[in-house]
Each structure stands twice: as C-alpha cells, then as structure tokens.
Amino acid sequence: MVRPIQQLPLQLVNQIAAGEVVERPASVLKELVENSLDAGARSLAVELEQGGKRLIRVRDDGSGIPREQLALALQRHATSKIASLSELEQVASLGFRGEALPSIGAVSRLRLTSRPPEEGHAWCVRTDGDSAPAGPEPAPHPPGTTVEVRDLFFNTPGRRKFLRTDRTEFNHAQEALRRLALGRFDVAFRLQHNGRSVIDLPPAGDREAAERRLAQLLGEGFLGECIHVECAAAGLSLRGWLALPTFSRSQGDLQYFYVNGRMIRDRMAGHALRRAYADVLYRDRYPAYLLYLDIDPDRVDVNVHPTKHEVRFRDSRLVYDFLFRQVREALAQVTPGAPEGVAGSPGPVDTGPPPGQADARAGHQALVGRGAAPATGGPPAGPPPRQHGLGLPLAEARMLYGERQPGQGAGEPPAGPADVAAAGPSGPVADGEAAGVVGTARHGPPLGHALAQVHGVYILAQNDQGLVLVDMHAAHERVVYERMKAQLAADGVASQSLLVPEGLSVAPAEGEQVEQSGDLFRRLGFEVDRVAPDRVLVRAVPALLAQAEPASLVRDVLTDLQAQSRSRRVEEALNHVLSTMACHGSVRANRRLTLPEMDALLRDMEATPNSGQCNHGRPTWTVLDMDALDRLFMRGQ
Template sequence: MSHTDPSQHRIHALDPRLINQIAAGEIIERPASMLKELIENALDAGATAIDVDVDNAGVKRLKISDNGHGILRQDLAMALSRHATSKIQDLQDLEQIATLGFRGEALPSIASVTRMTIQSRERGAEQGWMVSSDGNNLTTEPTPVAHPVGTTIETRDLFYNTPARRKFLRTDATEFKHLDQIVRRMALSRFDVAFKLSHNGKVVLHLPSVPADDPRRLKMVCGDNVPENSVYFTEQREDMRLSGWAGLPSFSRSQADMQYFFLNGRLIRDKTIVHAVRLGYQDVLFHGRHPVYVLYLEMDPARVDVNVHPTKHEVRFRESGAVHSFVFRSLQRVMSSSAGEVGSLQVDAQHGAASPKPQTSYTAPEQITEQRPFNYAQAPVSHAQASERMSPDAVREQIAGYQQIADSVFRPDPGVTSPEIPKADTHADGTIPPLGYALGQLKGIYILAENEKGLVLVDMHAAHERITYERLKTGMEGAAIRQQPLLVPVTIQVSDNEIQAWRSQQTLFDQLGLEVEQIDENVLVVRSVPDLLAKADVSQLVRDVLSDLVADEHSDRIQETMHEILSSMACHGSVRANRQLSIPEMNALLRDMEITERSGQCNHGRPTWVQMSLGQLDSWFKRGQ
C-alpha cells in the first residue's frame, strides 16, 4: 500500500519567477494585452506621442516609445519588481484611482514571459539609462544610453519560456488585428495624444493629435461616415459629465462591435452601462440591431471602484442607480430628436445607405456588415404588420377603434380655421422647413418633398405610425394608469432574492399600476394590473420583472409590454399604403414629423425618411463631370 509523501502537502512560498508567470497568466493573454498595459503606462507618464513598432504581430518583437516624463535611474530596477508603482501611496489613493495603471504588476509580469529591455531618460537628466531582463528575474544594473526624454520598452520572443502558452497564439494576421484594435481604442480615449503603429517595418496607422471633440480622430479610427451619421452631445449633471458621439438608429450594426464607452479615460464594459444605453435607444432601433457609439463618462474617481478585475475592464459603481439614470436619460434625450432636428438616414452617392467601416486593412471581412438601402417590399413583417394579411372584415373591425387616431393628423379641429399651406417659395419668413414642402406621392407609399438640401423621400405610413405612437404614449403618461382588478388574483411562488427585490422596488410596481402583495414568506399575489395588460401573462411578466431587479436592479419589461400594445394600435391607426393624399395633407404630415420626438424612425426602428442632396443627385447624373 503506497503512502503519499507528507512533504507534498506542506505550505511553502512560491518561487518569485513562478509568481510573476502566474500574474502574467492573468494579464498577458497575447501581444495585444501586453501592448494595452504598456500604452496605459505611457499615458500615465504624461506622453503626448506614442510610437508602436512590432515584428510578427508583436510575438517576435514589440517596441513602444513615448515622450513622457521618464523613469529615474534608481527606479529602473524597481519598475520590474512586483507591486512596485509610482501611482498610489496609501489606501486613500486606492479608493480614488485616477490613473490607468496602479497595481505594479504589468512590467514584472511581461518581463517574466519575454526578453525585455527598458531605456528611459527623465526630463532634466543629461542622459538615459537602460536595464534588461531575461525572463528569469535576473535584472541587469542600469547602464548609460543615449535616449530622448521619455521611455522605450522593447520585448522579444513572447512566451519563449512558457511554450505551452505560445501554442495558444493565433496567426500573425489575427494577432495583429488585436494589436490594431488596442491602438485604436486607446486613440479614441485620448484625442490629444498622437499614435503611430508600424508592422514589419511598414507604418499601418498614423494618428496626429487633435482637440477632444474633433471628429477627425473619429473618422480615422472608426470610418469617414461615422461622424456624419452620429449626433455629438454633452450632458452635465452634478459631478457627472457624459459626452461623445451617439450613432443614428438607422446607422446600426448586426454586431455590437463598434461600441466604445470610456469612464475617466478607461475603456470599460459594464452591465449597468450596457443596459442604460440599450434603454436609451429603446423605441428607435430595428430589432436585432446594435447602435454605434463612442461615449465618455467623467465622474469623481471616488464614486467608482476600478480595482475589481486584473485587466481593469470591469468596474463597480458605488451608486449604480444614479449612473444608470444619467446615461439612460442623456441618450434618451438625444434619441428623442424630431425629424427636423436630426437626420434619419444618410445616403452615399455610390453605395446607398452606408454602414460604419473601420479604416484598417486588417479588419476581418466577417466583421463588416453592409447596411443596404431599405427595401419596403422586402422588409420583415412585424406582429403588427402581419394583420394586413387578415380578412378584409377582420381588418376593418380592428381598425375601426383606431380610425379617429389616424384622422387626427389630417382632419383639423372644426373650431379652428386651418391656414392654407404656403408654397416653398412663399414662406412667411423666407425660410424652408427642415423637411421642405411636398412635391407629390410615389406609388401611394412615398412622399417626395423639396427642402434646402435637395430631395426628401418619406415613407408616409412609417412616419404617421411614429407620430400616432408618440401621441398615444404621451396620452398614457399624462394620465394616471387605470387599473383593472383581476377576477382571480394570481399567486406567484418566488425566491428569497426576488422577495427582497420586490420589497426594495414596491413603488415601481405601484407606479406602473400593478397591485402586488406578500401573503406568505415566499409568496406574492397580484390583485390588479394596468388596463392594457389585462390579457397578458401576468405571472410570467412579474417573474421577469423580479428576475431583472435581482440581476440588474432595473427593469423596463412592464413599460415595454405596454408600449408594444400601443405600437400595435398606432400601426393599425396610421394611414395605410396606397392611400392618396393631397398636397396639404402631405405637408401636414411633414410638419408633424418636425415636431414629433423620434420621428426619424418608425416604431420598429426603420427609417421614416431619407435625404438626398443636390451633390448626390449631380453625381448620379454625372453633372459637371
């Protein structure tokens, strides 16, 4: 019978080299993650220019140079020691971190899996100094070297001493794509810093510094068409400031691959922020599509904990509810613009409705999804539109209740004298409204109008549907939600966490017209629901709401369900295709679009109008060529 050697179970201190390699496993996944840490150090050092030069996608060699304040001679060796940093001094600093790096693990972790050389010269010093490390925690003494003010770090042979990890690296093309993405993300975080990226001796990306709100950096990183299809905004509330570019709903993506959110200069991916952004785009985004945005949130560092993950991508807000509300309300305001304030769909002269394309030759083809011009005939049929296939009698019966909604746009109040709609050349103050004046109707579907820029095409059913929907929502929000008692109250068995969520959010249920009581330790009973939800699956709806509250502390399922019903009502109550409108009726619809929130998209997220400039029309007909 064999016996295990007791000495194998003794607790012992790990070898320093092994400690660093374990830390590297948490931080260094590939050359791109190594580059991220080094760029963060350069930015923390006050650099205004950062050059990155790599061979074989950074596996063979990665060199980064900056013009920051440099490192003292006596601190060079210390920089390669674990938990050695210049960025925090005590616990108070840890609770209000204002730098990108602070753990003191990046350099020693990188040095443990590469052959590293550091050259640096502090501002005011007569010469620079160099140290090197061979991956075995053997660091040379500093030697003098000619070097400009700043720091240069060069690594060679990534994972040369951990061959098992090297096998997980991808092809050079894939690894360089990740490097390129890191540089672009960092470049978006700091417009005032110049970046240059070279691969195998060839300059791939050169981004000069520009002012913080200059769209040129956005064009160079994300694509020429991103700024013109986005709304730049700034919102301030107490000690929080949100700014940046929010992409138009029609300028969306099939993947969430062009979404950048920076918190105090740090790129993060936080579930509170993701939910708030999604809520901000609610009601305007086509189903299954993802918005494009580059947003910057600035707030007191003491109100956020960035020390919750080794790579610092995840954060924890001390007041997540306040942050969520601020981001959501800010984006909701931007997306609530009327058709007179912001465009609906930009058309490229050669390729139709353009989608955002990163300006890089290394972007994989599958990452680019072209957004083709909207085709009314081929559009997916929603639950509301499917009713058009019902029998004529069924349709007439369903529409009868909503007909007065449709008539409200085109039929003025009998007691009010409606002025004659002026022609474009006889406007009272000499200006032309944003959507211009109607010229005619095409196939009973589209309105053609002329404005200052050129030609406007309007999908009249989609536009009227949005107008009607917004009026229904305003009417519902302006009046107290009417409750309908259930003939048979619905009993729901819930968990301890769900009971706690219900107790903490009882006012939310009351505001939304749900009368819910606790009748046992883990039992809730629903006695009344809003009129609009009388036929809904009440038990499942309440369970979903409680699940949202447990997971995210937020839930908008009840509002979404009621809005879906209003959307269906608006769809049936809107002017149908093939209805012939008079010129005054068309102009009345255009004027309503200009004063209605979110009228650039219908209730299903499709664009309601498109602008074609004279320049685009000239290019199509080759005028002046």
C-alpha cells in the same frame, strides 16, 4: 500524500501574475502604452513585428525613469502612481498595480531604456524571463522611455501555442491602440507593423481635429451618422458621440465607453445604453457610440480586475438612470426640424488627461448633429402652399391624425395634417401659383413641402436641399406612437381587476421583494399581495396588458428587481402594445392624401421625437440633395 505548504519561487509567482495580465501581444501593448500616458507622454511610437509575437517596441517622450529606479521598475508591486490607501481610492492614472512590467519580463526578453529630461544621457536594464535584471548600463536615447519586448512567451511554450496567426494578433493589437487613441486626443500616436506605417495620428486640440481622428479610426460612415452630446447632472458628466439608429450594426463592435478616461466593459452601462436605443433600433441590431463618463474617483472602484477592464460604481442606479435618460433624450431631439448646432459652432473639446472630475454645469446639455437633418432653416415665413386635393376629405384626415390644440408646443403630442391645412387661407389655389411658391421657397421647413404621392406609399417633397422621400405609414406610425406615450405618461397606467386572482409561487426572497416594492407595483398598474412566505396573489393588472400572462410578467419584474433593483418590463410591454396600436391605427398604403394633409404630416414629423425611425426601427425618410441628383443624371460630367 499531501504536499506541505511552501513559498512559491519568485519566477513562478511572476509567471502566474503574467497569466492574469498578459493574454496576448495586445495585452502587453495596452500596459506599456498606459504607462507612457501616465508618464505624461505627448507622442507615442509603437513598432510591431509578426503581430507583436516577435517584437513590441513602445517609445514615448514622457518624464522618464531615473537610473536608480530602473531596476526597481521591474520588481513586483513597485509603482510611482500610488503610495497609500487614500490614493488607491482616488486613483486617476490608467495603471497603478505595479505588476505589468515584471509580469511581461517574466515571459519575454525585455529591455527598458529611459532618460529623464534633466539628465544628460540614458540608462537601460534587461531581463530574459528567468534572470534578475542586471545593473543599469549607459545607452543612447532622447528624453523619454522605450520598452522593447521580444519573443513573447519564449519560455512558456504552453502559452505561446495558444497565440493566433500574425494577422489575428496584429488586429487585436491595433484595436487596443485604437481604444487608447480614442481616449487621449491630445497625444500623437504612430503604429508600424513589419516596417509599414499603419496609423499616424497627430494631436487633436479641438473638436474638428478630434473628428478627423474619429473618421480615421472609426470611419467616415460613423462620423457622418452621429451626433455630439455633452451633458452634466448629479455630479456626473457625459460627452462624446452617439451614432444615429440608421447606423446600427449587426454586432457591438463600435461601442466605446470610457470612465474617467479608462476604457471599460460594464454590463450595467451597456444595458442602460442598449435600452436608450431600444425604442428606435431595428430588431437584432446594435447601437454604435463613443462616450466619456466623468465621475468623482471616490464614487467608482477601478481596483476590481487585474486588467482594469471592469469597474464598480458606488451608486450604480444613479449612473444607470443618468446614462439612460441623457442618451434617450439626446436621440429624441434628433428630428428633421432640429438645428445642427444648438450649442453654437464647434469649439474646443476636453482632449487632455481625464481628471475624473464631473462637469459643474449641472443639467446643461448640448447637441450638435451631423447628418441628422436635411436642412437647418427656420420655420417658413407663411403658411404652406395650398394646392388642389387628391380626393381625401379633410374631415377624414382629422379622424386619422387628430388635432393640435391652440398654443401647443413642439414637445407636446403632435397634431394632425388637417390643422395645418385649416390654418391656410380658404379657397382653391392655382396649381401654377402653388408650384411657383414651392420652387422658389428658401429657408423653408426641413422636410420641405409635399409635391405628390408615389404609388400611394411614399410622400414626395421638396426642401431647400433637394428631394425628400417619406414612408407615409412608417412616419405616421411614429407620430401616433409618440402621442400615445405622451398621453399614457400624463394620465398614468389604468388598472383592471382580475375576476379571479391568480396565484404565483415564488422564492421567499421574492416574496419579501413584493412587500418592499408594493408602491412600485401599484404605479405600474398591478395589485400584488403576499399571502404566504412563498406565494403571492395577482389581483389587478394594467388594463392595456389584460390579455398578457400576469403571473409571467410579475415573475419577470421580480427577477429584474432582484438583479438590478429596477425593472422596465412593464414599461416595455406597455410600449409594445402602444406600438401595435399605433401601427394598426396609422394611415395605410394606397390611402390618397391631399397635399395639405401630406404637408401637415411632414410638420408633425418635424415636431415629433424619434421621427427618423418608425416604431420597429425602420427609417421614415431620406433626402437626395441636388449634388446627388446631379450625379444620378450625370449633370456637369
């Protein structure tokens, strides 16, 4: 028998809504803290018991709720944050649906106490899951609001049995508060669990204080292996911290991305950031970052998910390209020769509530590296010291490394070691004299000057800080690879016609995509023609990919174009070929190099983007400063 259509009871409606908003104690904590932040709170105190299953209490010093509006705050679709469609389209608050408090109250014992600063005393309302809130009653309370949630899911045992152990639920709640604290540096956060203080974060008004908060929440390791980035273009503004590739993770547990101050998980943004790291990251590793994207609220829709974890961008391709280019360029600037403070000394950062407005300084970009370079000195005052060779003719070095053209800048393809050697004075130099120059040099190049080879594999060098070890093959591999990429970008992708065109069956929509993307395929070195609604012919392929499967590559490109309106498959395939060529064409282990040739390789590394990692993501160099050496030999202990 078919049941008649009927109006659901209000209690059941609230419990259904709670299923969308309240997943576990961490979900409750997130909603309550976001309400406090929207109320202008400058200090937040959170108390949990049994991981939040027994008690969640959030107290703030915000604007408070007047007596006559307390009961209304526990009604569905009641909010002070929006009043019209135009405000919904430009919402800048963290919460706005007006469903959190009634949904939480439907599955818990909730007490709401509040006092606006202008009122003499506070008032509170209560609800026990199945009862309408009683009239407000007086209560002692300082200016601000306290929301107390007890016995979560006490009246829905089917939901309660899905909760995990106290420890697991507390870890989720702690992570939720960590995300909120990383989004608002201007607010103080305190967290207690079972009466024990866990987190105590004072407000952070400048970058030094913000980085202290980072160290406490994300660890000293992240702070010591990251760079600070600030850039703006096309109405978008990006700021935050990027971990160096050497700080990669086995899982994506240190990836925080905020849009207008709201922590989100966006597949498009995640893919763009993953691709930006792809050329410098070791396989099966994940990057770490903390990034804030500011965009005009009109250009992003935050009303697409009940928990507001997802957003929809009006121009997703622009956002994708902006994130990819800015992060890739920021990582490429991290070279041994890069200064630590391109933008000057650390100053104040934007730690206040996100306005959703992009930085007007279009095109501006500043990087401040931490742990990215072994030294901050400028270029050496004179040519590097010359010492007796170790048996490799300089002519052979020119063949290995190539030559830098006169007047070539640091951003152009790097030259070879022979050129630096040739730039110095001719004739032999005494060993003692050269050693003296190396030992007394100050403000020299970041990677210093070569001293010797270790087992024909590593270059041993000395800089102002201490001892530098360089993986000779990995370093030269990156130098050659970046030179090849620059040449390919300058000369374009050469095309090679197939002797026999290869047919490929496609869906009619993919066939239309081939016709619409003809120019794109030609720029990539392909010649693809549609000969039937469901069939195309591949007549030419990129010359470097002549040995690849053209039909498979074209199909992959079409799949990307259908899903994302863009494809990087060909670029990635070309880079893979160039990486292999660079690997095979780089100087091998056990190859004896002269000291001038080793010095020239160090100078090339300082001028080459991404020189901190080889083509496969392995580190190319490391430094042991004098303190580390003293500890190693227990000097002064």
